[in-house]
Amino acid sequence: MMENSFDTAHFAFVHKGTFGRGDQPKPKHFSLNETAYGFEAKVELDINNPPESHRITGTTDATTSRSFSNQWHLPFLRKLGLAYPSGIRHTIYTSATPIDDTRIRLIQWLYRNDTEADCPAALLNDWDTRVVMEDKVILESVNADAPVDIGRRDEQSMATDRPGMIMRKRLLELLRAHGETEKHGWTRIHPVQEAVPC
Numbered sequence: 001m002m003e004n005s006f007d008t009a010h011f012a013f014v015h016k017g018t019f020g021r022g023d024q025p026k027p028k029h030f031s032l033n034e035t036a037y038g039f040e041a042k043v044e045l046d047i048n049n050p051p052e053s054h055r056i057t058g059t060t061d062a063t064t065s066r067s068f069s070n071q072w073h074l075p076f077l078r079k080l081g082l083a084y085p086s087g088i089r090h091t092i093y094t095s096a097t098p099i100d101d102t103r104i105r106l107i108q109w110l111y112r113n114d115t116e117a118d119c120p121a122a123l124l125n126d127w128d129t130r131v132v133m134e135d136k137v138i139l140e141s142v143n144a145d146a147p148v149d150i151g152r153r154d155e156q157s158m159a160t161d162r163p164g165m166i167m168r169k170r171l172l173e174l175l176r177a178h179g180e181t182e183k184h185g186w187t188r189i190h191p192v193q194e195a196v197p198c
Contacts, residue, residue: 001096001104003164004135005078006030006041006070014138018131019047021063027160030068038072039166055119056127058086072163074170089113092128102144108132148172148182 004010008027012020030041049057049064057064069081080092092110099105110124147154148168157165175182 001094001106001135001139002072002076002078002167003161004139005080005094006072006163006167007160008043008045009158009160010135010138011045011047015131015134017134018127019049019053019066021046021048029159030070030163032163032166034166035071038074038170039163041068041070041072041163043068052123053127055123056088056090057084058088058114058118059084072167074167074174087113106132145184147184148175 008029011027012022012025014020016022024046028043028045030043033040044065044067046063047057047066049059049061051060054060057066065085067083069083071079071081073079076096076098078092078094078096080094082090082092084090090110090112092108095107097105097107108128110128112119112124146168148171150157150165150168172182
């Protein structure tokens with residue numbers, strides 16, 4: 001969930017029903033600055049602006065730009081700072097708390113610099129839910145046992161995965177600092193059995 005928040009490569013196709021620009025699939029990259037708490041990430045993107053998001057973005061233009069000024073706080077908190085040319089500032093906080101090896105509890109809230117009359121909370125909640133549900137479809141289709149130790153080389157990555165690779169590195173360091181090691185779910189669910197001669 002946290003990695004997805006900083007992956008610009010998925011916007012064009014996962015969020016095609018909300019803000020994604022399917023006609024511009026080439027992703028831009030976040031500029032990253034690692035901090036003691038995690039990292040800060042910035043990028044500016046062109047987005048679709050369908051009629052149902054006009055009050056959210058503050059413009060009726062079919063497309064607009066969105067400046068991202070985001071933070072990841074180790075281990076599972078994201079601050080998503082969005083700014084629009086209209087002057088609207090839209091800040092979302094996301095907390096993804098693990099429940100078990102395959103489920104999280106997602107809590108999300110937002111702040112804006114406009115009023116209820118400008119953009120009602122119900123509209124914001126409906127839009128935010130649509131965006132989260134677009135992500136949910138993808139996130140629930142991948143293996144929950146993603147390797148934290150990228151040295152395992154179990155996956156391939158590309159440039160837009162850099163924020164996620166930093167997250168995994170920092171999570172592994174946190175585990176090790178507390179005397180923990182990464183456990184792989186498949187070894188607990190499907191124990192390796194000795195070969196039996198036929």
